[in-house]
Amino acid sequence: MIDIVLGTWAEQAPALKPLRREVFIVEQGVPEELEWDEYDAVSRHALALIDGEAVGCGRLLPDGHIGRMAVRKVFRGRGVGRMLLAALVSEASGRGLSMLQLHAQTHALGFYAQAGFVAEGVEFDEAGIPHRLMVRRLPS
Numbered sequence: 226m227i228d229i230v231l232g233t234w235a236e237q238a239p240a241l242k243p244l245r246r247e248v249f250i251v252e253q254g255v256p257e258e259l260e261w262d263e264y265d266a267v268s269r270h271a272l273a274l275i276d277g278e279a280v281g282c283g284r285l286l287p288d289g290h291i292g293r294m295a296v297r298k299v300f301r302g303r304g305v306g307r308m309l310l311a312a313l314v315s316e317a318s319g320r321g322l323s324m325l326q327l328h329a330q331t332h333a334l335g336f337y338a339q340a341g342f343v344a345e346g347v348e349f350d351e352a353g354i355p356h357r358l359m360v361r362r363l364p365s
């Protein structure tokens with residue numbers, strides 16, 4: 226049973242910090258100083274729980290950028306990421322945002338495409354990882 230909980234950075238940081246450290250800093254080699262930024266404090270965060278254990282996360286910035294999507298390795302491929310993304314899209318819709326954007330790691334293009342995001346522009350480097358811009362327009 227997967228639960229998705231939306232909250233602020235202050236509420237969720239104790240769960241989000243070890244989760245993002247495990248996936249982005251340890252697994253993917255993202256430099257620590259790039260992982261933590263000023264956008265966490267102003268974002269709406271989504272935390273996925275299985276039997277109360279934090280297994281995945283993502284965030285929505287006020288301007289419609291989605292980011293920091295991460296699911297712990299052993300919990301991938303079970304629909305956790307899909308549920309997190311759906312919760313963030315729903316949150317954006319509720320706020321009346323008309324467009325969502327994200328910087329997708331190229332290996333995850335298919336994951337976001339399943340959720341209606343479309344790649345735009347050329348590949349670029351972020352934190353040493355190849356990315357592409359993806360967008361999804363929301364009905365007004």
Ligand SMILES: CC(C)(COP(=O)(O)OP(=O)(O)OC[C@H]1O[C@@H](n2cnc3c(N)ncnc32)[C@H](O)[C@@H]1OP(=O)(O)O)[C@@H](O)C(=O)NCCC(=O)NCCS
Pocket residue numbers: 248293294295296297300301302303304305306307308328329330332333334335336337339
């Ligand atoms: C990308 C990530 C968040 C996906 O989470 P997940 O829980 O494994 O994804 P789900 O199980 O919800 O998959 C949803 C759908 O996307 C597909 N999918 C998942 N990962 C995919 C990938 N890397 N490439 C293509 N399709 C993918 C699944 O097959 C599934 O499709 P289906 O509905 O036909 O079965 C997860 O792999 C992850 O945390 N990766 C490491 C961190 C990372 O790269 N984050 C993205 C930064 S842009």
